Amino acid sequence: MRITCLVFGIAVACGCSLVSAQEKPGLPDGPAHPIVLHAARLFDVETGKIVTPGEVLVEDKRITAAGTSVPHPAGAETIDLGDTTLMPGLIDAHVHLFLHPGAEDLQTVVESVPQRTILATLAAKADLMAGFTAERDMGTEGAGSADTAVMRAINEGLIPGPRLRISGNAISILGGHEDAIHYNPAQHVLSNADYANDAEQIVETIREQHKEGSTFVKIYETGPDEMVGPGERSPGPCWGDKYLCAENQLGEQAGDPEFWNFHTPYQYTEAQLEAAVREAARLGTNVGVHDQGEPGAYIAAMAGVASIDHATQLSEKTMEIMKAKQIPAVPTFTIFEYFADHAPSPAAAARERAMLDYKIHEFKRQVAAGIPFAVGSDVGPFPHGTQARELELMVKYGMTPAAALQADYLNGARILTWQNEVGQLKPGYYADVIAVPGNPLEDITAVERVSFVMKGGVIYRK
Numbered sequence: 001m002r003i004t005c006l007v008f009g010i011a012v013a014c015g016c017s018l019v020s021a022q023e024k025p026g027l028p029d030g031p032a033h034p035i036v037l038h039a040a041r042l043f044d045v046e047t048g049k050i051v052t053p054g055e056v057l058v059e060d061k062r063i064t065a066a067g068t069s070v071p072h073p074a075g076a077e078t079i080d081l082g083d084t085t086l087m088p089g090l091i092d093a094h095v096h097l098f099l100h101p102g103a104e105d106l107q108t109v110v111e112s113v114p115q116r117t118i119l120a121t122l123a124a125k126a127d128l129m130a131g132f133t134a135e136r137d138m139g140t141e142g143a144g145s146a147d148t149a150v151m152r153a154i155n156e157g158l159i160p161g162p163r164l165r166i167s168g169n170a171i172s173i174l175g176g177h178e179d180a181i182h183y184n185p186a187q188h189v190l191s192n193a194d195y196a197n198d199a200e201q202i203v204e205t206i207r208e209q210h211k212e213g214s215t216f217v218k219i220y221e222t223g224p225d226e227m228v229g230p231g232e233r234s235p236g237p238c239w240g241d242k243y244l245c246a247e248n249q250l251g252e253q254a255g256d257p258e259f260w261n262f263h264t265p266y267q268y269t270e271a272q273l274e275a276a277v278r279e280a281a282r283l284g285t286n287v288g289v290h291d292q293g294e295p296g297a298y299i300a301a302m303a304g305v306a307s308i309d310h311a312t313q314l315s316e317k318t319m320e321i322m323k324a325k326q327i328p329a330v331p332t333f334t335i336f337e338y339f340a341d342h343a344p345s346p347a348a349a350a351r352e353r354a355m356l357d358y359k360i361h362e363f364k365r366q367v368a369a370g371i372p373f374a375v376g377s378d379v380g381p382f383p384h385g386t387q388a389r390e391l392e393l394m395v396k397y398g399m400t401p402a403a404a405l406q407a408d409y410l411n412g413a414r415i416l417t418w419q420n421e422v423g424q425l426k427p428g429y430y431a432d433v434i435a436v437p438g439n440p441l442e443d444i445t446a447v448e449r450v451s452f453v454m455k456g457g458v459i460y461r462k
């Protein structure tokens, strides 16, 4: 199969297309013979329980049986993974393949898109080897539709990487989040997002991104975040957006006097975000938003986005809507922790730490409210392949290991619109299977030590 890939690669490079792209001749085949994976345990996603022992039968790219024992067809190869737990491949619902550790703004200014694309292929490999077999890339941050090339190279079997949902650049307003507002205007430094300033422009931008290969829509719904400093008083509900807050009764939050110590301005109105949601639906996909808090979170929930990412500040009213519409919050703790631990100055570290403390406090309230969650790390600014720490942090701050894993698998698959394809070890699902040492329900950090990775029946790590 590898030889076929190389031949196809050369054919494309010569510009002489020998085979139609639809046929995808390089698409990795599953194994030539059935494989039975055997381990001490298997995590049953639906029940949230461990069964012992665990077996998965893989034929071609798919799972045909899973449980405590499976049929062993003639000619099947049995792989005994010993004292490990079989689980579906992990899902990271918020990654940036086109970012690496270092100053984020300068990466996008200094590094060319081809250079960034090469790094993105290495990031995709690192994530896969860490057990992430499906990911949602939440914006290339100025690399436009270069993610289309990465996704297609993975799908055609040319490079290893997770199954990807991609958005191209994210969408933001002129002068908003991700715009290059701190540079000399005479230098015309580009935004890291595509501009759209009203509903019509949003729809046009989504169509342009779709034409270039995007498979979902990423929108910045809130702008730069602020917190009141020590000894300062909060300006009250929604700060400068107080009229919107009052209209929608997002005021006092029972038992949470510090709720309005945090503020982030909203960017799009409900009608504008709803136009995005409708256009995405027309294209068979959905919208994920960068959304740190109110009133942007309320607007996004009302508009019916697929997920609210970062979700640092959610009012009681917003959480009610998220529960009713089953819109997951994606907390992205790992990036907040990383920024707090790697701040350029003690003052910056104190600000980042205060933000993380606020976030932890609010997360506990969100867990108690019973809203759905998905797992997304925001990896990129911290090293690819290390993001399973997100599950550890979600458990540390209030979820059970089983609930965090179910959030990863079930809600992750749903917001990536692969809910009947990935995220469970069930007949008919893709054979995306990992093994971790020991029992992840007793020690969630097991997911940071993945010892076996299979995607679509192909073994990448053993």
Ligand SMILES: [Zn+2]
Binding pocket: 094, 095, 096, 138, 378
């Ligand atoms: Zn992000």
